Amino acid sequence: MLEIKNLSKTYTKGKKAVDDVTLTIESGEIFAFIGHNGAGKTTTIKCVVGILDFEEGEIYIDGVSVKKNPLECKRNIAYIPDNPDLYEALTGIQYLNFIFDIYQISKNDRTEGIGKYANMFEITNNLGDIISSYSHGMKQKLALISALVRKPKLLILDEPFVGLDPKASFQVKEVMKEMCANGSSIFFSTHILEVAEKLCDKVAIIKNGKLVASGTMEDVRGDKSLEDVFLELENHE
Numbered sequence: 001m002l003e004i005k006n007l008s009k010t011y012t013k014g015k016k017a018v019d020d021v022t023l024t025i026e027s028g029e030i031f032a033f034i035g036h037n038g039a040g041k042t043t044t045i046k047c048v049v050g051i052l053d054f055e056e057g058e059i060y061i062d063g064v065s066v067k068k069n070p071l072e073c074k075r076n077i078a079y080i081p082d083n084p085d086l087y088e089a090l091t092g093i094q095y096l097n098f099i100f101d102i103y104q105i106s107k108n109d110r111t112e113g114i115g116k117y118a119n120m121f122e123i124t125n126n127l128g129d130i131i132s133s134y135s136h137g138m139k140q141k142l143a144l145i146s147a148l149v150r151k152p153k154l155l156i157l158d159e160p161f162v163g164l165d166p167k168a169s170f171q172v173k174e175v176m177k178e179m180c181a182n183g184s185s186i187f188f189s190t191h192i193l194e195v196a197e198k199l200c201d202k203v204a205i206i207k208n209g210k211l212v213a214s215g216t217m218e219d220v221r222g223d224k225s226l227e228d229v230f231l232e233l234e235n236h237e
Contacts, residue, residue: 001027001154001185002048007057009043017043018054019209025187025202027153028180032196033189034226035206036234041189042082044206045158048187049079062153075103078147082159084139088132092123092142095131099146113149120171121145136163148175155179157188161195173199197226205233 002025009018018040025031035041046052048059050070059066061073087095093114100110118124121141131139140163147155155176161169176186176199190196196203197217203226204214212233213220221229 001025001029001062002031002187003060004044004048005058005060007044007047007054007059009040009047009052009054016209018047018206020057021206021209021211022057023204023211023214025154025185027183027185029201030176030180030186030199031188032200032203033187033206034191034193034196034203034230035189039206040209041206042158045079045156045187045189049077049156050074076153077156078150078152078154079156080140080143080147080158080160082162083136084143086131086139086142089130091130092127092134095142096127096146096149100149103150105150110149114145117145117148117175120175121168137165137168140164141168144172148179151179151184153184155184155186155188157186159190160188161190161192169195193225193227193230197221205230207233 002023004021004023007018007021008016010016021044033041033044043052047054048066050066050073062076064072066073087098090098096114097110118127121144123138123141126134126138131142134142160172164172173195180186200217202215203217203220205212205220213229217226220226
């Protein structure tokens with residue numbers, strides 16, 4: 001579903017934020033991407049979703065090149081950054097309908113989807129409110145609804161559990177499992193290693209732009225916890 005081949009990204013001052021990263025995520029997999037702040041996680045994600053260009057390598061989504069066919073790729077993905085930048089002058093329901101108009105979601109699908117997820121995340125009564133009045137957690141929930149109703153083949157999230165209350169975090173994890181059971185794939189960064197360890201099929205650890213570990217959760221952590229493995233790799237020069 002997602003194939004990253006020898007990806008490198010260098011910023012204008014010469015700093016190589018991502019250095020020869022190669023990853024493959026199959027359909028139905030939940031894949032965790034972990035690393036310290038500034039390790040290259042968000043840069044990699046922004047290259048995958050088409051926000052950042054990159055000098056070397058290639059990225060394919062469902063076999064389609066992000067560089068050559070960006071619009072086709074974007075039709076198959078949904079991306080939620082760690083701090084959703086929504087149109088704050090709109091109400092919640094206006095924002096959702098705006099997104100669904102762009103992606104040509106049918107009236108029946110949007111009505112059913114909004115009802116399901118707004119009730120799940122307990123913001124049905126807030127959909128008529130201006131987004132500028134929302135808390136960070138409510139904005140995160142609205143962004144999740146806008147993504148989930150579209151049923152993307154690939155869901156990409158940057159720190160998806162930041163700002164969510166425990167109940168919402170549990171529900172998001174259950175929805176992620178449901179999506180993958182139906183054939184979608186999920187690629188997300190997180191600092192919450194316990195969540196990654198319990199939830200994910202595969203994991204990659206990035207340090208200073210380079211992958212230092214990648215594979216199934218069992219292969220990467222062995223008989224240790226993911227936290228122990230991460231700290232050992234972080235402390236190893």
